[in-house]
Amino acid sequence: MRERRRETTPLGDLKLAETAQLSDDFIRQLSAVGEVDVLVGIPTFNNKDTIERVVRAVQIGLTKYFHRERCVLINPDGGSTDGTPEIFKNASVSDFEIMLTSNPLRTFHRVSAPYHGIPGKETALRTLFVAADLLRAKACAILSPASLSVTPEWIESLVRPAYRESFDFVAPLYQRQKFDGLLLKGLLAPVVRAAYGVRIREPIASDLGLSGKLARHFLEQNIWDQDVTTFGLEIWMTTTAIVHGFKISESFLGPRIQPAPQFGQDLPGTIRQVVGALFKCLEMQESYWLPRTGSESLPTFGFQYDVALEPLKLSTKTILDNFRSNIGQLVPVLESILTPATLVEIRKMIDLPDKQFRCPDELWVKTIYEFAAAYHHSAINRDHLLQALTPLYRARVSSFILQNTKAPAAKLDQRVEDLGQEFERQKPYLIDRWSAKAGGER
Amino acid sequence: MKDVVLRSLNQTFEKLDDMLLQFLPHLLVMLIIVVVGWFVAIILKFVTRRIFAFVSVSKLSKDAGISQILSKADLPPAGDLFSSLVFWVTWFGFLLIGVDALGVPELQLEVEKFFLFLPQIFVALLVLFGGLLAANFFSRAALLAAVNANLPSARAISGFVRFIIILLTVAMALEQIALARSTVLITFAIAFGAIMLALAIAFGSGGRDAAHRMLDRMFPPSEPKKEEERAKQEEISPL
Numbered sequence: 267m268r269e270r271r272r273e274t275t276p277l278g279d280l281k282l283a284e285t286a287q288l289s290d291d292f293i294r295q296l297s298a299v300g301e302v303d304v305l306v307g308i309p310t311f312n313n314k315d316t317i318e319r320v321v322r323a324v325q326i327g328l329t330k331y332f333h334r335e336r337c338v339l340i341n342p343d344g345g346s347t348d349g350t351p352e353i354f355k356n357a358s359v360s361d362f363e364i365m366l367t368s369n370p371l372r373t374f375h376r377v378s379a380p381y382h383g384i385p386g387k388e389t390a391l392r393t394l395f396v397a398a399d400l401l402r403a404k405a406c407a408i409l410s411p412a413s414l415s416v417t418p419e420w421i422e423s424l425v426r427p428a429y430r431e432s433f434d435f436v437a438p439l440y441q442r443q444k445f446d447g448l449l450l451k452g453l454l455a456p457v458v459r460a461a462y463g464v465r466i467r468e469p470i471a472s473d474l475g476l477s478g479k480l481a482r483h484f485l486e487q488n489i490w491d492q493d494v495t496t497f498g499l500e501i502w503m504t505t506t507a508i509v510h511g512f513k514i515s516e517s518f519l520g521p522r523i524q525p526a527p528q529f530g531q532d533l534p535g536t537i538r539q540v541v542g543a544l545f546k547c548l549e550m551q552e553s554y555w556l557p558r559t560g561s562e563s564l565p566t567f568g569f570q571y572d573v574a575l576e577p578l579k580l581s582t583k584t585i586l587d588n589f590r591s592n593i594g595q596l597v598p599v600l601e602s603i604l605t606p607a608t609l610v611e612i613r614k615m616i617d618l619p620d621k622q623f624r625c626p627d628e629l630w631v632k633t634i635y636e637f638a639a640a641y642h643h644s645a646i647n648r649d650h651l652l653q654a655l656t657p658l659y660r661a662r663v664s665s666f667i668l669q670n671t672k673a674p675a676a677k678l679d680q681r682v683e684d685l686g687q688e689f690e691r692q693k694p695y696l697i698d699r700w701s702a703k704a705g706g707e708r
Numbered sequence: 709m710k711d712v713v714l715r716s717l718n719q720t721f722e723k724l725d726d727m728l729l730q731f732l733p734h735l736l737v738m739l740i741i742v743v744v745g746w747f748v749a750i751i752l753k754f755v756t757r758r759i760f761a762f763v764s765v766s767k768l769s770k771d772a773g774i775s776q777i778l779s780k781a782d783l784p785p786a787g788d789l790f791s792s793l794v795f796w797v798t799w800f801g802f803l804l805i806g807v808d809a810l811g812v813p814e815l816q817l818e819v820e821k822f823f824l825f826l827p828q829i830f831v832a833l834l835v836l837f838g839g840l841l842a843a844n845f846f847s848r849a850a851l852l853a854a855v856n857a858n859l860p861s862a863r864a865i866s867g868f869v870r871f872i873i874i875l876l877t878v879a880m881a882l883e884q885i886a887l888a889r890s891t892v893l894i895t896f897a898i899a900f901g902a903i904m905l906a907l908a909i910a911f912g913s914g915g916r917d918a919a920h921r922m923l924d925r926m927f928p929p930s931e932p933k934k935e936e937e938r939a940k941q942e943e944i945s946p947l
Binding site for chain 1 (some may be wrong): 742845848849851852855857858860862863866
């Protein structure tokens with residue numbers, strides 16, 4: 267089989283392709299493409315409701331902004347049963363002919379094929395990186411198939427910095443609803459900022475741009491069989507790009523609207539995946555971040571504008587009631603993770619009336635750092651540790667919402683910035699806890 | 709008469725001499741075995757401790773919550789506890805070999821019985837240790853799952869899981885050492901059956917109201933507003 271593949275494809279080194287176990291059909295389609303300048307990948311799995319819109323936006327984006335480049339749109343599919351690949355292949359823009367006349371595309375290919383292996387984002391992205399390597403793509407963009415707000419301009423915003431400005435990693439920057447993405451704003455981004463020294467606001471983006479060089483670099487890492495790729499490939503890609511000194515930028519994409527979360531995507535599961543992946547990355551890359559101090563902002567592309575998004579009416583009463591009744595029951599578990607002083611502060615929150623309920627930044631940062639260190643020292647089973655974070659996150663979210671219900675967007679941004687600074691200020695505490703001997707003084 | 713007494717005494721002392729001459733070497737052998745056993749036990753304790761440190765048993769026991777229980781009971785860490793156990797079992801074994809070397813037939817029989825019994829005690833201890841680990845691990849998993857699902861009786865659920873696993877483990881350990889086998893079996897069956905029957909009755913007719921209230925607390929039925937509220941809260945994407 268190996269020999270046959272080598273003979274039948276005009277593409278060069280197929281070693282990587284074989285590693286990722288690309289299907290014969292996939293390789294055949296890639297062989298017909300040849301080398302490309304821009305590769306856009308949309309990994310899918312049962313996305314029939316949204317895929318057509320995304321494909322059309324990409325088509326228009328490539329036609330409008332990259333009509334002189336050789337482009338390919340690739341759809342690695344995880345075995346959809348709802349006809350997603352067919353919709354992908356047949357999606358077209360009604361006035362595409364007119365657009366082609368004014369902006370003739372040099373070449374534009376569309377490849378869709380199921381990939382081998384366990385369906386999941388890591389297998390799909392690995393397939394895309396292999397394709398980028400085989401087709402010698404200069405720049406890549408990866409888009410979420412579920413986005414309801416994607417526009418043709420997203421392609422320009424994500425590809426241009428990598429293709430024309432020699433950036434390697436282009437993180438998105440969305441306009442979000444007031445309280446959207448609080449785990450991202452309140453934990454993931456500030457920890458990345460404090461630890462790695464980079465103020466990246468969307469460290470786990472599902473829409474991003476990459477240089478071909480970085481795609482190849484990801485592919486060469488000996489990581490693909492580890493847990494971190496299964497649960498947190500996005501955070502690993504971000505931190506790897508930082509650690510290996512690749513040029514990083516942000517591009518403003520506009521509002522981000524996603525479909526309602528699907529069944530099974532519960533909060534404890536999400537925390538387990540993304541926070542677990544972040545802690546795992548901290549562990550794998552400790553030699554980089556431990557000696558680092560301060561942080562730098564990133565160059566940002568794109569014209570930033572505001573769109574009025576419908577505000578959500580939220581109630582925190584149930585969450586607070588649950589926090590009060592649950593936290594006492596969790597004390598035996600939290601005692602293994604947190605220092606007595608932090609635990610005392612958390613328990614004090616139980617007695618606060620709803621309107622005065624606050625989880626101060628200082629306490630939140632200390633809590634997260636103690637969780638990270640406990641994860642590092644395996645103070646208890648790591649899965650259990652991450653699950654124990656959920657009630658505390660809920661309390662923090664409630665506190666943040668109560669504190670900022672009437673705050674305008676600018677003030678909210680300032681609060682997020684203050685939190686980021688607090689994470690930076692307390693970084694020595696993280697290093698202390700992290701470097702302390704397991705089971706050391708508490 | 710005097711001669712008879714003296715001869716008799718002489719014979720008795722000669723016999724005693726003979727007995728002492730026969731017994732003293734055995735006693736000496738016993739003492740040597742006990743002293744050598746003590747040294748062997750010390751070495752084994754040291755080796756066990758090193759092996760435990762190498763395979764990170766303390767981490768595993770901390771992971772499963774065993775360390776917490778041991779420290780609450782003022783017991784040393786799992787590795788130290790097990791290596792001490794190895795020391796005492798080894799030394800006790802040598803002590804029995806020494807007793808056996810005395811050559812007293814009745815004692816030899818008992819020692820033989822004990823040695824036949826020893827592997828079962830070891831297996832029973834291992835079963836208990838493993839059971840304790842499993843009980844703590846699964847009870848903590850149940851506690852966290854219940855808390856994150858906002859069930860009101862999280863600690864009760866966790867305690868129940870722990871109780872059932874420990875009950876099963878103790879029954880298995882006693883079964884292993886064949887201690888009152890039928891009594892243990894019957895006790896376990898009765899205890900387990902009683903729990904199930906009590907639950908059945910409670911959820912059936914006997915304690916219908918209480919069961920109703922309990923179910924209401926555990927699975928709030930007619931409060932769509934509360935559920936809606938929580939669902940709404942969680943529908944803000946965390947990412």
